[in-house]
Every structure is written in C-alpha cells, then in structure tokens.
Amino acid sequence: WEANHIWIIILIVILWIAFPHYYNILVLALHIPLTLVLLGITLRGVAFVFRYYDAYKDSSQILYDWMFKTSSLVTPIFLGLTMGGVVSGDIINPSQMENHSFLEVYIHSWFNIFSILTGFFYAALCAFLASIFLIGEVDDTSKSIYMRKASIATIVVVSLGFITLAYGYLSGIAFVVDFISNIWSISAILISGILLFPLWNSIKSGRRIISRALAGIQIFFILFAATITHFPNILFTTTGSISIYEQPVHDSVMNVLGISLLVGGVLIIPGLFHLLKLFKLIKLLER
Structure with missing residues (x-):
C-alpha cells in the first residue's frame, strides 16, 4: 500500500507541474469520482491494517472485513468512471462551465452509461489481476479456488470489454469509433487476448513469476490500446479533444x-x- 501511495503522489505531481492545463480540467470536472477513488484507497488500507494486525480479534473484524471488501470493489469502479469521463466527450470546458448546471458540469460528465460500463470493466480487470497474483500466494487447496475466480474474471473482462466498445461505437463516442478503426489499438487487444493461452498454461504448470509477468503484460497492452489512438489528445470535452501538451510549462x-x-x-x-x-x-x- 505504501508503494501505491508513492505512485499516486508521483502521478498527481507530474500532472500538476508538467501539464497544468490538462490537470486543471481533469481535477475540476472529475473531482467527485477522483475524491471517491482516493477515499476508497484510504479506507482499504486502513481496513487491511486493522483487520490483519489488530491486537484483539473481536466483532470489529467483521466491520473491517466489510470495509475492505466494499472499498476493494468501489475503488476500481470509480477509477473506471473517471476514465470513462475522460474519453466519453461529456466534460464541459472550464471556459463554458458558467453556462451549465451543476449536474451537467460535475455529474453527467462521468455518471453516464458508457462511464458506468467502463467502471465495471475496470473492476473486473482488477479482479482478474488480483486473482492471478493470489494464485502464487496460496496453498494447493486454495489454488483451485483462485484459478476458478481468475477464469470467471477473465470471462467478465472480455464480455464487459466487448459490451463497452459496442455501446460506445453505437452511441457515436469519438474515442471508441477511432479506437476500433485504429490498427495499433486492435493489434494490442489481439495480443492481449492471445497471451491468455500461455498465461493459463503457466498457471497450471505452477510458474508463478511467468504467470504474473504475462498478466502484467496483458494489462499493459490494454492500457496501451486505450491511449495510443488519440495520444496526446486523451481528454474529450463537448467542444473537442484536448492535448496533454496544451499550454505547456517552461x-x-x-x-x-x-x-x-x-x-x-x-x-x-x-x-x-x-x-x-x-x-x-x-x-x-x-x-
């Protein structure tokens, strides 16, 4: 968890210092889901510490366990809602915010069907990655349980990914339309799908490091596919896309x-x- 805090702080500092214009629009329009992501991360860390290292094992462990499970589910969902808001094209440009209502500026930009689907896709993606990593940490008795969970998460990830892209394409979301027609994005997704076969083979063979590496590479290709299509224009507003390099610092x-x-x-x-x-x-x- 300390490592997670480090990466989050580094990411925020980089955006704030190097790309202030992009950071301003992102944090202003999506401050609600971003705040909930940070709150979820904090609650998950707190619940883990008190659940695992508490000196007394009593009924409070039930609360910590519930808090840990809930925040583990909610955090990636809101992270996905944020990503959906970034690319859905519903963000109101700060220069035009005064002409719109609170709901249009701060709610509709991320709380829409496409963003919700993206949120559930992110949650399934995290469940897939977590189950792969946990397989190497448990005994043989629990291994089959997490292998089953990993297979279920894989099916859910593929299904939600297809549904999200299909809905985005049919809804005319520019990011998705260009994503599907981009050879690099499609190639990255295909490679990620092909890697499932050696991944499951390595899991069954008990090769923990290789299976984790393959799972990480799969996630990398998915994120690569999501950003390569429009990079550096990876923020979509109602008036068009905005480059991360817009109004650069000295x-x-x-x-x-x-x-x-x-x-x-x-x-x-x-x-x-x-x-x-x-x-x-x-x-x-x-x-």
Whole structure:
C-alpha cells in the first residue's frame, strides 16, 4: 500500500507541474469520482491494517472485513468512471462551465452509461489481476479456488470489454469509433487476448513469476490500446479533444522535473524491492 501511495503522489505531481492545463480540467470536472477513488484507497488500507494486525480479534473484524471488501470493489469502479469521463466527450470546458448546471458540469460528465460500463470493466480487470497474483500466494487447496475466480474474471473482462466498445461505437463516442478503426489499438487487444493461452498454461504448470509477468503484460497492452489512438489528445470535452501538451510549462521546469524523477527512481525502486522482500520474510516467520 505504501508503494501505491508513492505512485499516486508521483502521478498527481507530474500532472500538476508538467501539464497544468490538462490537470486543471481533469481535477475540476472529475473531482467527485477522483475524491471517491482516493477515499476508497484510504479506507482499504486502513481496513487491511486493522483487520490483519489488530491486537484483539473481536466483532470489529467483521466491520473491517466489510470495509475492505466494499472499498476493494468501489475503488476500481470509480477509477473506471473517471476514465470513462475522460474519453466519453461529456466534460464541459472550464471556459463554458458558467453556462451549465451543476449536474451537467460535475455529474453527467462521468455518471453516464458508457462511464458506468467502463467502471465495471475496470473492476473486473482488477479482479482478474488480483486473482492471478493470489494464485502464487496460496496453498494447493486454495489454488483451485483462485484459478476458478481468475477464469470467471477473465470471462467478465472480455464480455464487459466487448459490451463497452459496442455501446460506445453505437452511441457515436469519438474515442471508441477511432479506437476500433485504429490498427495499433486492435493489434494490442489481439495480443492481449492471445497471451491468455500461455498465461493459463503457466498457471497450471505452477510458474508463478511467468504467470504474473504475462498478466502484467496483458494489462499493459490494454492500457496501451486505450491511449495510443488519440495520444496526446486523451481528454474529450463537448467542444473537442484536448492535448496533454496544451499550454505547456517552461522547458526549465520540465528539465528539473525530469532530473527529480531520475533521482527519485534511484532512491525509491531499491527501497520498494526491499519492502517487498521484508513483507515476504514476515509472512514466512508468521507461518
């Protein structure tokens, strides 16, 4: 969870410093789902700590367990709602917000059918990835359970992905129409689908590292397909798409940011691997 906090902070800082115009529109129009995402992440982390490390095991564990499960489901849904809002084309440009109602500016931009479908797709995607990672952490008795959950999540991901794209195409959403007609996007999705076969083979063979790597590569190709179509114009408003490079900051700011990220990477990445190794050691000692 500490690693998740680091990546989120880095992402927010990069958007805020390097792409202020894009950040301003994104945070202003989608501040409600983004706030709920951060709240869900916080509640999930808190629930995990109190559920797992609480000194006393009593009825409060039921509350922590419920909080953990609920936030684990809600967080990726609102993350998907945010992504749906970014590409659905319903965001009101800040220069025109005063001519629209609160619902049009702050609700309809992300709470629509396409965004809702995207939210459920994100949740299924997270469930798929989580089940793949958990397969390598459980004993043989529980392994079959998570393999079944992973297979169900795979079916749900593929089904929701198809339904979301079909609805977006039939609704004339520019992002989806261009996505389907872009050779790079379709190729990335096909590669992601083909990787399912070696993924399941590696799971059945008990090759944990390979199965996790393949699952991660699949997610990468899905995200690549979602961004390559219109990059750098990856924010859609009612008046057209907006480039992430629009109204860029001074070159000196970008240079300082780049150097800071390189230095930070050198310091953070070794610490991250040490953190993972430490938690693995704790689990072994607890057994």
